[in-house]
Amino acid sequence: MSLMDALFYWLQMKWVSSTHPDDEAARETLVFFAQILSEDHELMSYDVSAEDAAKIHVTYSKADGSTRTVWFDREAVEQLGRDLFGQPSALDDDEVLDNEDEEELK
Numbered sequence: 001m002s003l004m005d006a007l008f009y010w011l012q013m014k015w016v017s018s019t020h021p022d023d024e025a026a027r028e029t030l031v032f033f034a035q036i037l038s039e040d041h042e043l044m045s046y047d048v049s050a051e052d053a054a055k056i057h058v059t060y061s062k063a064d065g066s067t068r069t070v071w072f073d074r075e076a077v078e079q080l081g082r083d084l085f086g087q088p089s090a091l092d093d094d095e096v097l098d099n100e101d102e103e104e105l106k
Contacts, residue, residue, distance in 0.1 A: 001036060001040070003037075003041045004070070006033055006036045006037050006040070006041060007037065007046065007058055007060070007070065007072075008072055008076075008077070009033050010030065010033035010034060010036075010037060010046070011048070011056060011058060011072055011077050012077055012079075012080045012081075013026055013029045013030040013033055013080075014030055014048070015077055015078060015080075015081060016030075016080055016081050016084065016085075017030045019081060019085075020081075020085065037060075041062075042062055042063045043060050043061065043062060043063075044061045044062060044063055045060065045061050046058060046059070046060035046061075047059060047060075049069055051074065052074075053074065054073070054074055054075075055071040055072065055073065055074055056071065056072050056074050056077055057069055057070070057071045058070055058071070058072065
């Protein structure tokens with residue numbers, strides 16, 4: 001699996017997990033993709049660094065010390081939640097992805 005695919009799937013599951021904190025399957029899948037990012041792609045850290053109505057930016061760093069920020073289309077990230085739960089296409093302006101327990105997932 002490519003790094004961008006793994007980041008995208010991790011981000012989708014992060015969003016689903018933050019909107020449905022009681023969904024254990026979503027949380028387990030989030031941990032699975034976090035493991036892929038850490039073990040297969042040797043990322044030391046990764047997190048949502050910014051978001052707006054159209055994009056979600058993720059900043060990650062590798063073991064070699066390099067850091068990069070990439071963005072993903074917000075609508076594409078949220079599509080899984082809509083497919084599973086019929087959620088709206090955008091979060092409220094003052095609602096952000098929850099960073100709670102983030103350290104456990106890295």
